[in-house]
Amino acid sequence: MRIQDIIEGRKEWRAHVARVKALPQDYQIVYKELQKYLFKVGPVELTEGTELLSGIVELFEEGAALGKGVLEVTGRDVAAFCDDLIKDSKTYADLYQEPVDKEVAKAMKKAMDKTK
Template identity: 70%
Template sequence: MSIRDIVEGKKQWRAHMARVKALPPDYRIVYKEMQTYLFKVGPLDLPDGPLLPGIVDFFEGGAATGKGVLELIGNDVAAFCDDLIKESPTRADALRESIGGRSNPAEQ
């Protein structure tokens, strides 16, 4: 990864976060919760993938129509996030694979 890639990535992230800050307060709160959850359990390509910008697009559309954020996603934010990533390889999957790839010392 070159320095240009790093700088470009930071520019894109700042632009993304500026869009988040422009959302209504209830949308920002839910977005931050979703972001925290997804960074813990989410897909491996989360920082560079289309998921987070897609969520902002979805929220911008909902805010433009005057809907509350919970009207869009429901009351269970984690379940909504899980539905978004159900087909993506996650950090948990990578961890399970790495643990499963090693021999268990207790079995030897």
């Protein structure tokens, strides 16, 4: 990664954070919790850019502009809202599950071969 890319990434992130800080307080609270949730269980590509997070901020900006409360936008189950956003994305949980599944299959095959 070039230094210019790092600098550009930081500028984009600072602009993103400024947009979040401009949201009403209830939106900021939900955004921060949503962000924590996504960083823990979210898609692998989340760390490669801010497209998903920027899309959420855009949705929140529109909701706030229409005078809606944040839970009118996300629904009361914010985690389910997040899960719906990433339902078609490969998550960190998927990355952890794949090797476990492979090891179990390998061990089961080995055990079955011994019983023959």
